[in-house]
Amino acid sequence: MNSHHVSPLAMGSQHLSGQPPVIRFHHSKILALFRALDSALIVALLWVGVHFFSLEWSNFHTAFALCAVIIFGFFAETNEVYYLWRGDSMMKLSLQLLLAWFATSVFIMFAALLAYSPNKEGFFAIALWVLATPAAMVAMHIGRRVFLAKLRANPTEPRRVAIVGANDLGLRLINSIQSMPWMGYKIMGFYDDRAASNDVDRRLVGQHIDVKGGLEQLYADAHDGKLDIVFITLPMRAELRMHAVIDRLADTTVSPYLIPDVFNFDLLHSRLTCLQGIPALSIYDSPLVDNGWAKRLEDFVLGSLMLLGLSIPMLVIAAGVKITSKGPVFFKQTRYGLGGDPIKVWKFRSMSVCEDGPNVAQAKKSDPRVTPFGNFLRRTSLDELPQLFNVISGSMSLVGPRPHAVAHNEYYRGQIKGYMLRHKVKPGITGLAQVNGFRGETETLDKMSGRIAYDLEYIRHWSLLLDLKILWQTIFKGFVGQQAY
Structure with missing residues (x-):
């Protein structure tokens, strides 16, 4: 009669209780x-x-x-x-x-x-x-x-920690653990039997990498009681290898932790959530999902105060536009707003034309379409002040990626990776790109890529404090620029 080894873990995976396994969050x-x-x-x-x-x-x-x-x-x-x-x-x-x-x-x-x-x-x-x-x-x-x-x-019995995967993620994990001595962890070293290479996702080389041995050495040390915790930082493509490591560690009393290498993705305001015990990590998320109310309150309060304080200068500018050139005082152009939905953006008219269509050329130096008074408005960004109406109505924010003409959006979304991610938040009157020199004309792909990089960096690290910092910097950096025509 043949005997078969039956794994309790395998039996548990069949959900004998009728309940699927869940992941519980640790609470302090x-x-x-x-x-x-x-x-x-x-x-x-x-x-x-x-x-x-x-x-x-x-x-x-x-x-x-x-x-x-x-x-x-x-x-x-x-x-x-x-x-x-x-x-x-x-x-x-x-x-x-x-x-x-x-x-x-x-x-x-x-x-x-x-x-x-x-x-x-x-x-x-x-x-x-x-x-x-x-x-x-x-x-x-x-x-x-x-x-x-x-x-x-200085715990009497520190928890001995091993890292499976001598790669960049494993090194980052060790540096984090070493910065938290109160955790009571003692780093025993890396375990990795892959050949050393220059691929940081695969295997790092150098004196700062202490590889104790391969996986067989890991299993032996775990079996002999020399380890308490094992962090697995193998790349996500090594799924079979991770399964093999975890299965072998089931024959020991160590606690394995799986560290998924999600940092290989270009995370945008990533959030970890849980759906009935199922962990979910967002890759391209918006800070407005949890904090939209706070940003809306900020926009409404500060926008109303700014509009009240700038009402007289705006009346003077409106009279200047009307007196110096023929045409309407205000100009509304279609732009993409939150989620890529079209919105109408208000501006003081600074050109002799009111272009809004599939083919809109960016303003250039000595552009014949720009009126003399409009040239002054554009160089000082005063033509953007009517967008305070957009802010108060909710279609724009005080701070955010600058809205581009629809024609420019459709062109650059095919040229720059992640371009449309800038629409994860509302467009703004000013932004991180503008206070870092990317204001006005972006006549080359490199310049537009630089602007988009700052836009995504803003979304990635958004906070109310960052908004206030950008508004403050705008006073000194955001109203003038050599690229503003």
């Missing part, structure tokens, strides 16, 4: 505790501020405290304060906390002005609370980091 109990402590700290400091000014606790204070906890919880979650992104710097953590509380304090101080305008002591108590809370909160979280770092820096 410490971060959950500090989420609760932050809420308690907000309430406690308000109580201290109220009693510091010898005031009695009232229903108003209870409402302020509860609203602050709810609003801060929302902005903290939006800012990923309690996410388990191991390795983030203390500076980044502090900035995340401060931004979340700053957004909270805007609402709180507005409510305090309405509730306590005749009561100076009551308003000062709220103001003291608003100022003291972020300092105490940042100090508490930094203390947590320092305490845990010292506690875990």
